Amino acid sequence: MSxxxxxxxxxxxxxxxxxxxxxxxGARRLxxxxxxEPQGGLAQMVVGAVGALLIGTGLIAVLAYNWDDFPRxxxxxxxxxxxxxxxxxxWWVLGxxxxxxxxxxxxxxxxxxxxxxxxxxxxxxxxxxxxKWTDLVFWWCVVSVPxxxxxRSQAVAxxxxxxxAVWAVAQVTGRGFGFSGEGADVRLWYPLLLAGxxxxxxxxxxxxxxxxxxxxxxxxxxxxxxxxxxTFAADRPAFWLTMLSAAAVLxxxxxxxxxxxxxxxxxxxxxxxxxxxxxxxxxxxxDPARHLVxxxxxxxxxxxxxxxxxxxxxxxxxxxxxxxFAVLAVAGLAVVPLLAAPLSGKDTSGWPVAxxxxxxxxxxxxxxxxxxxxxxQGAARIGAALITLLVILRMADADVxxxxxxxAFIVIGVGFLGFNIFISRRRAALPGGPSA
Amino acid sequence: MKxxxxxxxxxAVAQWLLPLAGVWQHERVIARGTAVRIRCVAxxxxxxxxxxxxxxxxxxxxxxKPAGMPERGDVPVxxxxxxxxxxxxxxxxxxxxxVSGPTVIRLMARWQRWDQESKTVFVAWPFDRFYLNERLxxxxxxxxxxxxxxxxxxxxxxxxLLDGRAVLTDVLVDGTSIRDVVKQQAN
Numbered sequence: 001m002s003x004x005x006x007x008x009x010x011x012x013x014x015x016x017x018x019x020x021x022x023x024x025x026g027a028r029r030l031x032x033x034x035x036x037e038p039q040g041g042l043a044q045m046v047v048g049a050v051g052a053l054l055i056g057t058g059l060i061a062v063l064a065y066n067w068d069d070f071p072r073x074x075x076x077x078x079x080x081x082x083x084x085x086x087x088x089x090x091w092w093v094l095g096x097x098x099x100x101x102x103x104x105x106x107x108x109x110x111x112x113x114x115x116x117x118x119x120x121x122x123x124x125x126x127x128x129x130x131x132k133w134t135d136l137v138f139w140w141c142v143v144s145v146p147x148x149x150x151x152r153s154q155a156v157a158x159x160x161x162x163x164x165a166v167w168a169v170a171q172v173t174g175r176g177f178g179f180s181g182e183g184a185d186v187r188l189w190y191p192l193l194l195a196g197x198x199x200x201x202x203x204x205x206x207x208x209x210x211x212x213x214x215x216x217x218x219x220x221x222x223x224x225x226x227x228x229x230x231t232f233a234a235d236r237p238a239f240w241l242t243m244l245s246a247a248a249v250l251x252x253x254x255x256x257x258x259x260x261x262x263x264x265x266x267x268x269x270x271x272x273x274x275x276x277x278x279x280x281x282x283x284x285x286x287d288p289a290r291h292l293v294x295x296x297x298x299x300x301x302x303x304x305x306x307x308x309x310x311x312x313x314x315x316x317x318x319x320x321x322x323x324x325f326a327v328l329a330v331a332g333l334a335v336v337p338l339l340a341a342p343l344s345g346k347d348t349s350g351w352p353v354a355x356x357x358x359x360x361x362x363x364x365x366x367x368x369x370x371x372x373x374x375x376x377q378g379a380a381r382i383g384a385a386l387i388t389l390l391v392i393l394r395m396a397d398a399d400v401x402x403x404x405x406x407x408a409f410i411v412i413g414v415g416f417l418g419f420n421i422f423i424s425r426r427r428a429a430l431p432g433g434p435s436a
Numbered sequence: 437m438k439x440x441x442x443x444x445x446x447x448a449v450a451q452w453l454l455p456l457a458g459v460w461q462h463e464r465v466i467a468r469g470t471a472v473r474i475r476c477v478a479x480x481x482x483x484x485x486x487x488x489x490x491x492x493x494x495x496x497x498x499x500x501k502p503a504g505m506p507e508r509g510d511v512p513v514x515x516x517x518x519x520x521x522x523x524x525x526x527x528x529x530x531x532x533x534x535v536s537g538p539t540v541i542r543l544m545a546r547w548q549r550w551d552q553e554s555k556t557v558f559v560a561w562p563f564d565r566f567y568l569n570e571r572l573x574x575x576x577x578x579x580x581x582x583x584x585x586x587x588x589x590x591x592x593x594x595x596x597l598l599d600g601r602a603v604l605t606d607v608l609v610d611g612t613s614i615r616d617v618v619k620q621q622a623n
Binding site for chain 1 (some may be wrong): 440441443444446447448450451452454455456458459462483484485486487489492562563565566567569572603604605615619
């Protein structure tokens with residue numbers, strides 16, 4: 001059932017209860033089973049956020065334009081004045097407590113966040129302070145995230161997540177160039193900063209969940225940040241650690257409602273799975289496969305690697321107990337290099353691992369299809385798409401004529417479309433059947 | 437007080453503390469520090485948060501290695517500057533231990549790993565940019581580039597020093613602030 005159906009059901013239940021169609025207990029159980037997330041005036045929130053964004057950025061641009069014409073104390077006042085004003089507005093909104101409208105909370109939090117960033121940037125500009133702009137982003141994030149907690153601001157939370165991911169990536173990309181100074185260790189800082197979102201999601205009562213768009217940002221930035229940490233930890237491109245990071249994101253534990261949701265509302269599964277499958281597909285070629293197995297060798301002595309392995313192992317155990325076999329099948333792709341490493345010598349060709357990966361991908365795709373036919377939550381279409389992609393890749397490599405390749409592609413395309421029609425009809429025949 | 441209000445108050449205070457700490461630290465150096473001038477190069481890049489600036493790089497970036505310099509990593513060092521007859525300061529000595537004096541500046545030093553025979557170390561200065569209004573920055577960059585092509589004197593960074601800390605206060609061309617030179621040219 002889609003969220004629209006959930007919402008429709010929630011609207012009908014009071015009338016059904018009144019007419020005696022369902023009992024009070026039955027109504028309660030239906031509400032628990034088909035949860036409706038509070039919309040909280042989404043349009044209002046977006047309007048509040050856009051308005052705040054325009055005011056904040058406009059203010060910064062206007063102040064910056066006049067810089068050279070003002071003495072230092074005037075510039076200071078202009079930098080800190082908007083911060084004081086925005087803090088006063090936020091205090092007033094906070095004082096209204098539950099009476100504050102979502103757009104008011106959103107706008108107040110975002111304007112204050114922008115004012116805090118502007119104050120720091122302008123002071124830095126006035127005194128010609130050195131340092132990368134991403135260092136400023138770090139401090140901006142640290143002093144702004146409490147606003148996301150107390151004003152329950154999605155926009156500030158999104159800005160925070162993007163900010164910490166950008167900072168983490170900058171720590172890796174800036175490494176090795178010039179003086180590192182007293183640089184931060186992202187292995188420690190990124191997980192700590194990511195945990196900074198916990199007071200908002202799931203919140204102190206463990207009930208708050210991010211809205212759909214925020215989930216996507218959370219999953220995408222967590223993936224990016226963890227990739228950066230993996231590269232930082234290994235001090236070089238860390239193919240296998242990146243795979244483990246994607247597996248951790250893919251397997252992130254969900255509650256019963258989360259598991260029942262469609263794939264489109266689980267971006268961590270979609271993005272983590274896509275990243276893993278993409279890397280596994282790349283590893284079906286000799287050179288990347290060789291590098292992948294090599295990366296196991298330099299990753300294993302690292303503490304970060306063992307931490308990731310423990311997290312992935314723990315998450316996999318939870319997923320197994322919850323019967324999430326489809327995600328487990330995909331996450332299994334990250335284990336292949338670890339198993340293949342002891343069998344590969346120092347100068348061994350990457351072909352054995354590349355061939356193993358082709359077969360493991362085929363097995364994973366078959367498992368995704370089979371799990372659905374066994375009545376569990378699978379992903380038959382994704383499995384079919386993966387098999388199709390594998391065959392196309394292998395056909396593209398094959399030393400056969402263009403005519404044979406063309407005919408093979410037509411046959412694969414027809415087979416794929418036919419399978420999709422079959423799955424659609426099968427799902428339509430099943431009342432409330434599993435989603436892909 | 438409700439927990440949310442307490443958290444908000446803490447965040448609000450932190451949002452003031454960060455910029456004000458910078459203001460206090462740098463105002464102190466500007467008000468009480470010793471003025472020093474160093475020759476530098478200054479091209480014009482861009483910072484996405486803070487706008488246009490001249491990237492100020494002192495010419496003197498390689499100095500004799502102090503005794504006991506570690507082989508790896510970036511190390512804080514204390515340099516004593518001495519003004520020459522031309523009024524420009526240069527590094528007189530470098531110490532791995534903190535030293536005091538009106539013209540002492542804390543730098544970061546690195547002994548290049550690939551050149552273990554080298555008798556010198558590279559130093560990074562604690563200032564690298566001079567912010568300019570976006571209208572002035574391109575002209576300032578052009579001015580510096582023209583002077584470089586013509587072989588004329590390089591720009592000079594004017595800094596204030598106090599307790600080893602430095603604040604870049606101006607970039608001078610022939611003794612005049614580059615801001616004023618560019619503004620005069622524009623008029």
